[in-house]
Amino acid sequence: MRIIDKTPKVSRRNFLAGGGAAAALVISGSAVMCPVEAWGLDVKVLKPETMRTLIKLARDIYPHDRLGDRFYAIAMKGYDETGQKADAEAFVAKLDAKAKAVNGAAYANHPWEATRSELLRELQGDAFFQKVRGGLVTGLYNQPEIWPLFGYEGESAAKGGYINRGFGNIDWL
Amino acid sequence: MVAKFELNNEGVVVIIGSGASGGTLGTDLALAGIDTVILEAGPRVEIEDFVNDEWKSFSQIAWLDQRTTSGNWRVHKDFAGLPAWIVRAVGGTTIHWAGASLRFQDYEFKAKTHYGDVKGANLLDWPITLTEMEPWYDKAEDRMGVTRTNGIEGLPGNNNFKVLKAGADKLGYKECHTGRMAINSAPRHGRGGCQQIGFCFQGCKSGAKWSTLYAEIPKGEDSGHLEVRPNCHVMKIEHDDKGKVTAVVYADKDGKEQRQKARVVCVAGNSIESPRLLLNSASKLFPNGLANSSGMVGKNYMRHMTGSVYAIFEKPVHMYRGTTMAGIIRDEARHDPSRGFVGGYELETLSLGLPFMAAFLNPGGWGREFTSALDNYDKMAGLWIVGEDMPQEQNGVTLHKEVKDKNGLPVPNVHFDDHPNDIAMRTHAYKQGTALYESVGATAIYPTPPYPSTHNLGTNRMSEKPKDGVVNKWGQTHDIKNLFIADGSQFTTGGAENPTLTIVALATRQADTIRNMMSKGEL
Ligand SMILES: Cc1cc2nc3c(=O)[nH]c(=O)nc-3n(C[C@H](O)[C@H](O)[C@H](O)COP(=O)(O)OP(=O)(O)OC[C@H]3O[C@@H](n4cnc5c(N)ncnc54)[C@H](O)[C@@H]3O)c2cc1C
Ligand code: SF4
Numbered sequence: 001m002r003i004i005d006k007t008p009k010v011s012r013r014n015f016l017a018g019g020g021a022a023a024a025l026v027i028s029g030s031a032v033m034c035p036v037e038a039w040g041l042d043v044k045v046l047k048p049e050t051m052r053t054l055i056k057l058a059r060d061i062y063p064h065d066r067l068g069d070r071f072y073a074i075a076m077k078g079y080d081e082t083g084q085k086a087d088a089e090a091f092v093a094k095l096d097a098k099a100k101a102v103n104g105a106a107y108a109n110h111p112w113e114a115t116r117s118e119l120l121r122e123l124q125g126d127a128f129f130q131k132v133r134g135g136l137v138t139g140l141y142n143q144p145e146i147w148p149l150f151g152y153e154g155e156s157a158a159k160g161g162y163i164n165r166g167f168g169n170i171d172w173l
Numbered sequence: 174m175v176a177k178f179e180l181n182n183e184g185v186v187v188i189i190g191s192g193a194s195g196g197t198l199g200t201d202l203a204l205a206g207i208d209t210v211i212l213e214a215g216p217r218v219e220i221e222d223f224v225n226d227e228w229k230s231f232s233q234i235a236w237l238d239q240r241t242t243s244g245n246w247r248v249h250k251d252f253a254g255l256p257a258w259i260v261r262a263v264g265g266t267t268i269h270w271a272g273a274s275l276r277f278q279d280y281e282f283k284a285k286t287h288y289g290d291v292k293g294a295n296l297l298d299w300p301i302t303l304t305e306m307e308p309w310y311d312k313a314e315d316r317m318g319v320t321r322t323n324g325i326e327g328l329p330g331n332n333n334f335k336v337l338k339a340g341a342d343k344l345g346y347k348e349c350h351t352g353r354m355a356i357n358s359a360p361r362h363g364r365g366g367c368q369q370i371g372f373c374f375q376g377c378k379s380g381a382k383w384s385t386l387y388a389e390i391p392k393g394e395d396s397g398h399l400e401v402r403p404n405c406h407v408m409k410i411e412h413d414d415k416g417k418v419t420a421v422v423y424a425d426k427d428g429k430e431q432r433q434k435a436r437v438v439c440v441a442g443n444s445i446e447s448p449r450l451l452l453n454s455a456s457k458l459f460p461n462g463l464a465n466s467s468g469m470v471g472k473n474y475m476r477h478m479t480g481s482v483y484a485i486f487e488k489p490v491h492m493y494r495g496t497t498m499a500g501i502i503r504d505e506a507r508h509d510p511s512r513g514f515v516g517g518y519e520l521e522t523l524s525l526g527l528p529f530m531a532a533f534l535n536p537g538g539w540g541r542e543f544t545s546a547l548d549n550y551d552k553m554a555g556l557w558i559v560g561e562d563m564p565q566e567q568n569g570v571t572l573h574k575e576v577k578d579k580n581g582l583p584v585p586n587v588h589f590d591d592h593p594n595d596i597a598m599r600t601h602a603y604k605q606g607t608a609l610y611e612s613v614g615a616t617a618i619y620p621t622p623p624y625p626s627t628h629n630l631g632t633n634r635m636s637e638k639p640k641d642g643v644v645n646k647w648g649q650t651h652d653i654k655n656l657f658i659a660d661g662s663q664f665t666t667g668g669a670e671n672p673t674l675t676i677v678a679l680a681t682r683q684a685d686t687i688r689n690m691m692s693k694g695e696l
Contacts, residue, residue, distance in 0.1 A: 001332075003489055004551060061539045064548060117540055124539075133539050141531035141547075142228050151551025152493065152527040155225040157378035161368030162331075167495030170332040172488045173339045173613065 002166035004151040008068065025052050025069060037068050041077060045085050049108075050092045054079055054132075056108040057095070060116050061133050062140055066149050075139035076132075091128040095119065174397040176203075178210050180433050185210050186687065187421055187435035189407045189450065192265020193673045194659040194680040195441030196385025199401070200393030201684030207691065209399050210433060211390075212423055214406040214442075215261035218268070220387060223376030227529045230375035234268055236261040239584045240445065241573055246589040247622045251536035256587035257476075257626040259443050263403050264386025266443065266627075267673070268376045271498035272355040272383065273521060274319040275670035276310050279303045280508055281516075281561065284666040287508055288515040293592055294563035295473055299665040300637040300646040309678035317355035317383040317677060318362060326358045327351045328367060331495030333522045336486070336554040340609035341502050348503040352521070355383035355674075356496060364388065369495035371524075405431070408580055410438055410454045410463055410656070418463075418656045424580050437655045437687060437696055439648075441680075444474065444629035444662040448570045449585040451633070451643075464633070464650035464658075469643050471571055473564040473634055474587065475667040476626035478595040481523060482606030483534065483555040484615035485546065490554045492524040498557070505605065506560075506669040514597040517669045518560025520606065525555070533624050546619055554610065558602040559628070561669045563592040570632050628672050633662040647686040648679060655696050659683055 026033050027048045032055070033040040043051045058072040079088045092107070098119050099107040110116050123129050140146070147154045156162060178185050186202055188195045191213040199211045215234070224230050236259040242249040248256060260266045280287045282303055285296040314322040321327050328351045330338065341349035356373075359366045367381040380387055393399035404426035411420045411432075420434045440447045448471035452462040462470050500522030507517045525533060527550055534546055546553075568590060572583035603620040610618060636642025639651035648663050650656045661676050668675070690696045 001489060001491070004491075006551075062544050063541050064544050066548070113541070133537075137532050138228060138528070142528045147527055150527050150547065151489065151491070153491075154526075156372065156494075157223075157225050157368075157370050161370035161379070162494040163367075163369040165494070166491065167331045167369040167371070168329055168335065170335050170490060173335055 001169040001171050004148060004153060006066070006149050006151055008066075008149055025055060027052060032073070034069050034073075037070050039070050039073070041073050043080055045082055046080050046088055050089055051076070051080060053092045053095065053106070053108045054088065057120075057132065058136055058140070060113060060120060062136055063113060067146060071140060071143055071146055074143060075136055078135075078139070087128045091126065095123065098122065175394045176208065176397050176400045178208060178400050180431060182208070183434045184208060184436050185434070186437045186439065187212065187433055188439045188441055188659065189421065190265060190441035190443065190446070190660065191263045191385060191390065191401060192260070192441065192443060192660070193267050193270075193385060193676045194661070195439070196264060196267065196389045197677050197680040198439060198441065198659050198684050199399055200385070200389040201681055202687065203393035203396045203399035205684065205688045206396075206398060207688065209393070211399065211401045212405040212407050212421065212433065213263050213401060213403050215263065215403065217263040217401070217403045218376075220376065220378060220380055223378050225370070225372045225375060225378070227375065227526050234260045234262045234376070238578055239576065241576060241584060241586045242588070243586060244568070244589040246591055248589070248625055252625050255625045257445055257629050258624060259445070259629070263390065263401060264384045267384040268386060269374050270673060271373050273498050273501070273671040274314065274317060274353050274355045274674040275519070277303060277306070277668045277670055277675055278506070281666065281668035282306075284516070284561075291515060291563060291594060293565060294594070295566045296564060297634070297636060297641055297665050300635060306678060309682045310674065312681050313674055313678040317388075317674070318357055319674070320352065320354045320356065320358050321350070322353060325361070328354055328356060328358045328496055328499040330500065331369065332490050333492035333495075333524055333554050334500035336490055336613060337500045337502065337520075337522050337556060337609070339613045343612035344605070344609050346502050346504045350501065351499045352501045354496070354499050356499070357381040362388070367496060371493050371495050371497065373497040406580065407442075407450060408453065408582055410450065412456065412458065412463070412653070414458070416458055416653060418653055428579070437657065439657040439659045439683070441659040443660055444632045445570050445585050445587060447658060447660055447662045448632040449572065452572050453582050464643050464652045464656055466652050467640050467642060469634060469641070471632050472566050472569045473631045474569040474589060474629070475562050475564055475631040475664065476589065477628045477630075477667055478518065478558070478560040478562040478598050479623040480558045480599050480603060481555055481621040482558070482603060482610065483546070483553055483619040483621055484610035485549040485617040486552045486554065486613075486615055489551045491551055492554050493526055497524055498522055505602070512601055514594045514601065516561035516594070516598065518558055518598055518602050519669055520602070521557045521559060523555050523557035534619060534621055536622070546617065549617070556606055558599065558606065559669065559671060560598050560602065561667050562595045564631055564634070564666060565590065565592055628661070628667070630661045630664040630667050630672060633658045635663045635665045648683045649686070657683060657687070
C-alpha cells in the first residue's frame with residue numbers, strides 16, 4: 001500500500017545531531033534558542049526562562065518524540081503577551097516551587113518525564129494548565145506542517161481525492 | 174428564474190431552515206407550483222467555497238451561536254457551549270452529513286408496543302407505520318440516489334471498511350457492506366461520482382454526496398416558485414386573534430428586523446432551534462409558546478446513543494482516505510432484550526482527520542497515554558456506534574433565564590441525562606467493537622465518548638393524541654392548523670438508524686399533504 005514518509009525534512013545540522021526531538025533549549029539574552037533545530041524565539045514580555053519552561057510544559061502535556069521543539073514553541077508563543085504574563089509567570093513559579101521541593105531542580109531541569117508529569121498531575125485542575133492544554137489541541141495539532149509526520153495527508157480534493165491514490169489498497173488483512 | 178416575493182405577500186408558504194427537511198420541502202412545494210420562501214439563518218456557501226480542512230470548515234459553516242448545556246452527559250463537561258454539531262448555511266447540516274441513509278424498521282415505529290414500559294422513558298408509538306412510509310422512503314431513496322436501492326451500486330470499500338469487514342467476518346456478523354449511502358457511486362442526476370476525497374464532513378467538493386444545497390434547492394429555484402433568503406434569522410412566529418399564524422419576524426443580513434407574511438409556516442430549524450423558536454413565540458393567547466398545549470415543546474430530546482471505537486494495528490490503515498462513513502454492520506440493529514437493553518444499534522465506519530481526532534478522541538486527556546494513540550494515527554481504524562436512545566421528558570431544550578443572543582432573545586439550554594438503557598447499550602457496543610478489532614489484531618483500543626450531537630431529534634414529537642405530543646401524523650401542529658414542523662424534532666422515537674432518510678421522506682410527504690390541503694381549501 002502507499003505509505004506516507006513520516007521523517008521530517010531535516011537540515012544538515014539537526015541531521016548531524018541525530019534528529020529533532022528533545023533538543024536542548026538555551027537562553028541567550030532575551031531569546032530562547034534551539035541551536036540543533038537552528039531557530040530562536042525572541043521573548044518580549046515573559047522571562048525567557050519562563051518561555052523555555054512553557055515549551056517543556058507543552059511537550060509534557062502532549063509528548064510526541066517525533067516532533068521537534070519548534071512546533072511546541074509555535075504553539076506557545078502566544079503566551080508572550082502582556083495580558084497572559086501574570087498567569088504564565090505565576091503558574092511557572094508554582095511549578096518550579098513544586099519541582100524544587102523534590103530535589104532542588106527547576107521543573108524544566110528534571111530529566112525524567114515521569115517525574116514532571118507527576119508534578120503536573122497535581123496541578124491539572126489549575127485554570128492556566130487547562131487553558132494551555134485546551135489551546136494546544138488546535139495550537140499544536142492544527143499545524144499543517146506536523147500532519148505528514150503523523151501520516152495524515154491533509155487536503156485531498158485538489159489532488160483528485162484518493163480514488164487513484166490508495167483509498168482501498170490495504171494489503172495486510 | 175429565481176422568484177422574489179414581497180414581504181407583505183400573504184399567499185406564500187414560509188419555511189424556516191434550508192437543511193434536509195426545509196430544503197426538500199421547499200423544493201417540492203415550488204415544483205408543485207406553490208410560492209415558497211425559505212428563510213435561512215446562515216450564508217450561501219457553494220461547493221467551490223468548501224475547504225478540506227477540519228477547523229477552517231467548522232468555522233466557515235458550523236452553528237456557533239451561543240448555547241448552554243446541563244445534565245450528566247459527557248458533552249456538558251467537555252463541550253459545554255457546543256451541545257450539537259449542526260450547520261448554519263444554505264443546505265443546513267446536509268453539507269456536513271456523511272450520507273448514511275437507512276429506513277426505520279417496522280418495530281421502531283411502535284417502540285412503546287414492543288419495548289413496553291421502560292422506567293424513566295417517555296415512550297410512545299408513532300401514529301404512522303412502516304407500510305405507510307414505504308412509498309415515501311422509495312421516493313426519498315430515488316431522489317437522494319441511495320446506493321443499494323434503485324439498482325444503484327454500492328460504493329467501493331476503503332481501507333477503514335476493509336478492516337471493519339475483516340473483523341465482522343471473524344465475529345460471524347452477517348450483514349456488513351459499504352452501506353446505503355446518499356453518495357453517487359457513479360454519476361447520476363447531473364451529479365458526479367464519489368472521488369474518495371475523504372472530507373465528507375467538510376462539504377463534498379465533487380457534489381457526489383446529496384445535499385439540499387446543490388441537489389434540491391436549485392431545482393426549486395428554477396421553477397420560479399422558490400426564493401431562498403440567506404442570512405435571515407427567524408426570531409418569532411406571529412398569529413392572529415383566532416390563533417392562526419400570519420407572519421414571521423426575522424433579523425436580516427444587516428441585523429434589521431423584517432416581517433414576512435405567510436399563509437402557512439413550516440419550521441425546519443433542527444431540533445434545538447425549532448422548539449426554541451416556538452417557545453420564544455409565546456404570546457397572550459399561547460403563554461407557554463406556540464403549539465404547546467401538551468407542554469411537550471422542547472421535551473423528549475433524543476440524540477442517539479453514540480460512541481466510537483478506534484483501534485491501532487501493527488501496520489498502516491490510512492482510514493481517512495475515501496468516504497468517511499461507507500461501511501456498516503447491521504446485525505445488532507434489532508430488538509433483543511436478552512442483550513440487557515431494548516432497541517438496537519448500528520456499527521458504521523468513521524474516521525476523523527488528525528486535528529479532530531486530537532479534539533475528540535478523549536476530550537481533556539493528556540500525557541503519553543493520549544499521545545501514543547495519535548502517534549499511531551496512520552495505523553488507526555475506527556467505527557461509530559449509533560443506537561436508539563430513550564426519550565425522557567426532562568431531556569430537552571429550554572430558554573435560558575439570563576443569557577441572551579445578539580437579537581436579545583434567550584439562548585437555548587440543552588439538558589441531557591443518559592438513560593440506563595442508553596448506557597447498557599453503549600457498554601455492549603463498546604464490547605463488540607473491541608472484540609471486532611481485536612479479532613483482526615488490534616494492539617490498542619480506544620472507546621471514545623459521544624461527540625456533540627449530530628442527530629438531534631424529538632423535541633416537537635408526533636403523536637396520535639394532542640395531549641402526548643406537538644404534531645399529528647402529517648407534521649401539522651395539533652394546536653395551529655397552518656403551522657407545521659418539518660424536521661427531525663417530529664420524531665416520536667429515534668430508531669437505531671441515522672435519521673436523515675426518514676426526515677426527507679417525512680418532508681416529501683408533508684409537501685404532498687400541504688399541497689392537498691391547499692387545493693381543498695383547508696389551508
Ligand atoms: C458530521 C455529521 C454527520 C452526519 N451524518 C449523517 C449520516 O450519515 N446520516 C444521517 O442520516 N444523518 C447524518 N447527520 C445528521 C443530518 O445532518 C441531520 O439529521 C439533518 O441534516 C437534519 O435536517 P434538518 O432539516 O432537521 O436540520 P438541518 O439540516 O440542520 O437544517 C436546519 C437549518 O435551519 C437553519 N435555522 C435554524 N434556526 C433558524 C432560524 N431561527 N431562522 C432561520 N434559519 C434557521 C439552520 O441554519 C440550518 O441551515 C450528520 C450530521 C453531522 C453533523
Ligand atoms: S469521499 Fe466521496 S462523498 Fe465524501 S467528500 Fe469525497 S467525493 Fe464527496
